[in-house]
Amino acid sequence: MAENVYSEIEEKLKVEDWRVVFRLWKYTKPYVPILILALVLIAASTALDLLPPLLMRKAIDDYMDNQYSLVVVEEGDSYSFVQSEEGTFYLQQDESGMYSVTDGTTTYPITEKQLTELRVEDLNGIGQIAIFMSLILFSLFFVNYGQVYATSYMGQKITHGIRVDLFRHLIRVPMRFFDTNPSGRLATRVANDTENLAEFFTSVITSMVKDVLLLGGIIIIMLNLSTYLGLITVAILPVIAGAIFVFRYFDRVAYRKVRTRLAIINAFLAEHISGMSITQLFNQEERKKKEFDTVNKSHFKSLMEQLWVFAIFRPLLDLLYYVTIAIVIWFGVKSIIGNTLAFGVLVAFISYIDMFFRPLQDIAEKYDIVQNAMASAEKIFKLMDEEEEKYNSNESGVKSLEGTVEFENVTFAYDGEHKVLKDISFSVRPKEKIAFVGETGAGKTSIISILTGLYKIQSGKIKIDGRNIYDYNLQSFRKKVGVVLQDVFLFSGSILDNIRLFDKTISREKVIEAAKYVYAHHFIERLQDKYDTVILERGGTLSAGERQLIALARAVVFNADILVLDEATANVDTETEALIQRAMERISKEKTMITIAHRLSTIRNADRIMVIHKGMLVESGTHEELLSKGGIYSDLYRLQYELGDIA
Template identity: 40%
Template sequence: MTKKKENIFDFVLFKRLFQYIRPYKFVFTGLCILVILLALFSAITPRLTKVAIDTGVSANAPETFLYYVVLMFAVLIGQTLFQLTFIYYASWLGQSLVKDIRIKLFNHLLRFKMKYYDNSSVGVLITRSVTDMERIADIFGQGLFMIFRDVLTMAVVFGFMMFSNWKLSLIVLVMLPILLYATRVFQKYMKSAFEEVRTEVSNLNSFVQERITGMKILQLFSRETIEYKKFKEINERHKKGWLKTVWYNSIFFPIADLASSITIGLVAWYGGLNVIVGTVSQGTLVEFIMYIPMLFRPLRQIADKFNTLQMGMVAATRVFKVLDTTSQIDDNGTTVANQFKGNIAFNEVYFNYVEDEDVLKGISFNVNAGETIAIVGATGAGKSTIINLLNRFYEIKDGAILVDDTDIREVTLASLRKQIAVVLQDVFLFADTILNNITLNNPDITEEQVHLAAKEIGIHDFILSLPNGYHYNVKERGVMLSSGQRQLISFLRAYVTNPSILVLDEATSSVDSYSEQLIQNATDKITKGRTSIVIAHRLATVKKADKIIVMDAGNIVEQGTHEELLKKEDGYYKNLYEVQFLEEEVA
């Protein structure tokens, strides 16, 4: 089997990147002009030096020599100004382009199905959104334009050399192909090495992110030593990946310097002999000695900048892979739900997270507007899956879910989710103020409305007891609050949206008795006259429900009120009640 030849430079990928330059085409054009000017200015200085020596020093004409020195100084000033402008705008273009790609990527991530995040590493996605983006910026800020400038400088310099003395130029030309070949080999191996580096960087980021997030678990189970050893292994692979790039650099750059030094020596020897016999001027010899580093150094820099370019291209490949991922929920609905009555129907709904492993097996049930239903069952029965499907976090395999006799797939996602408020067992709070965690920066919800809602459900005094009250920063994931306090904030977050349908996913399973009482009182208030689905954990919620749906292994095994279900001899709910709930009731 013939191995496909690996391209040193991916022109298809670069063409795709180039599309993001279009809004900045004037800056791009200006940079191209600056590149040409910098190449010309670089080549002029040695030429002026030659003329200054031949017409000033050799001819014993100090005025002429001083004139050319002033002229060289003016060229140097101009070159410096162009260089400053070039470096700034090359970096500006790179950052502007990356800003646009990063916005597009984040917008893309916001619309992925939950299944994508179930199967993806958070650390890897962070690497794509942050570190890889900076590498893409370097393509333009430190890679592409720098390479273009160096290549053009080499071409202009060699043109000047051929014009000045073609024989001395041939000596330089002998060494150039050797260095060009070495550069190409170097670039090939560096691309492979950088792909390995980027993989290990992603692995390292993912490992560290997960361990820091789960640090409490690691310490609770005394996993520090084991995780330390794992980190050392991952870090060692990361080091080895980088050492490959260091090894290739340590081989190539000394070869490049050696080639330049040998060439200067040959030109000095041959040119010096010609100066003695009078066929080459002193100025020409100095000119060539100045030109050789200008010819070889850009080639050396091209290889160095190509490293940056390769890292950027590898990063761009990874970012575009995420952008090309189609994992969005189809938002083809045309109906905008301003307010639901609250009638819900599941009709023969099948669903699986993994193909051929159904989690819901053709379940059907109805909820009338204003009713409160409780869903009970063992862990893994499919209770939370019902909530996920109602919000269209996942697509069903078969069947239909209706709200007010309308298939939810015909309703726009934004309006559907706006009418359904969910309070989860695992509360997530952002590193922000309590107010912003409640409103989620929704401009339609004022602080006065939040205060009023908090008073209605009885948690206003609790919030005011915190430093800065509603403007208290709860830090990352709400670590400054207890689990019960986080749950209260989450409940208020749902309450202020005034939803048509309320979903409580075991919302009181991890709170203290005081917080539970507050939430229970709020539950009674918010569920009154509003369709509510409660994944029940506490007996009080179950007994008050208008209907109880009992699930087992993806099937609905019983439906009815608390009293009706208790009358069934050897019923699933009755057994569950006696094992799980009766003890709580007696207590």
């Protein structure tokens, strides 16, 4: 199935969170001041969030459901009220709407004027509470704004650093790594997985800190308001902790599958969009649609597994919330009836229970994101742990090369087992023109791969100017080796930038001079914007021959001392082939040139032709010498002549 081709191993729970967090801390350290500022703002925000229920309780118990320290002074048939600690009266309202005060035994009707005098302090107190509430809300707005801005800035900077390091690492891993890892999967790591970490740093870390502080503050306040009701509420915590522990395990497993199968989709899309022309030419649309449907269904199933886990956990928290509310109201009302609890305290308790479960639900949701982030971080760091290509940084940069190339008993296998080159030995003198020929799969292109150090050989030696290739700084060494492949890769950008590979230190004049040197200037001048003509990815708007000429100009502009051409004229028209041949003749007078070719007509003028057969060097000599031997080269030449490939 298509999925198996692109899939990764779905790992079991084996990487501890603390190890991942420890590695993430490296990227967080530069922004510790911002993190501290965010935590201070979070603490302030938490304190402000805890105040409204307390103000509500005060408004109810001290100003709405108030008791008054009064005594009644009777004056004949009338009476008045005097402030005194000796008497306690409560305000009440009958069914007709009339107010009166009572001390539990005697009830005294009061006038509207007396009611206003009696409640003037209550109204003033409620007014003050309203002002405090408004100040708290405005303060929360500015504090939360500062906290969100600080955490978002920190999260994006951290993610930027991880993404840059990951891409820097990717461009330094050996080519063998890219042979077994689809580009779509790697794009998922750099783009999607780092974005998951951005969400983790932006919203999760600080939010969970606030939730923990809020929970702690709520528990302390509830126990202070009523130890009895507080203990009843806190008793639910072990049940919640158990639910979170179970949820943690299953959610991590589900998210690993989601991330792995998303990478499979990206890998499938990257490959099939690139190969769309083949799909359409061979009428494979329906089959490819079915393959993608299989891959997509696998991703859908993993999402449903993750949704199933979360769909159970969230309603469970809701159930616990309503059960807790019911229990607190039941015992709270009994306490009010027993005159051991104020009504305002019960109202505040219900508000705090609502606040108590909000951070729990938030932690559940954020924990969902944490699992996503940890799964992504594991994959990112697993990619970062891939061994980088060694560049021998102690070696000084290569200024120039004479161009001597020596292979001494070189054996090479891409996978370390199945040999594609076997005991190859040859030498190339400076400014010599060497050509390799042989049937498809003989190992010709593999010689380029190991000559440039992209792959390491299993045995033997490769020497450049008498030095082992691995003693050079390979980054510096490759600047002096120009490679023109059969399928030239061009980046999105202008012709100018593709020749100088976006190196602004190389002047336009030097680029034009190089283009003229390899006969590319003429066709470039015919383009609408000439050297500033913008081409799309891989240069699809240019012919194969035009791309080859640009690649030759690229090699010249970077002043390579050794030029390697892999099937440079295999897919070009006769006119362009003639231009490439002229360019190669001109270049070969100044540089060592190694050519790999199927079309033997293009290498008849080579100083030496080497024939590779089944990974071994079997013949060597000039065109005439090899023809006279009547060996493999002679057979290849005769076959092409009969097929009409040789004029």
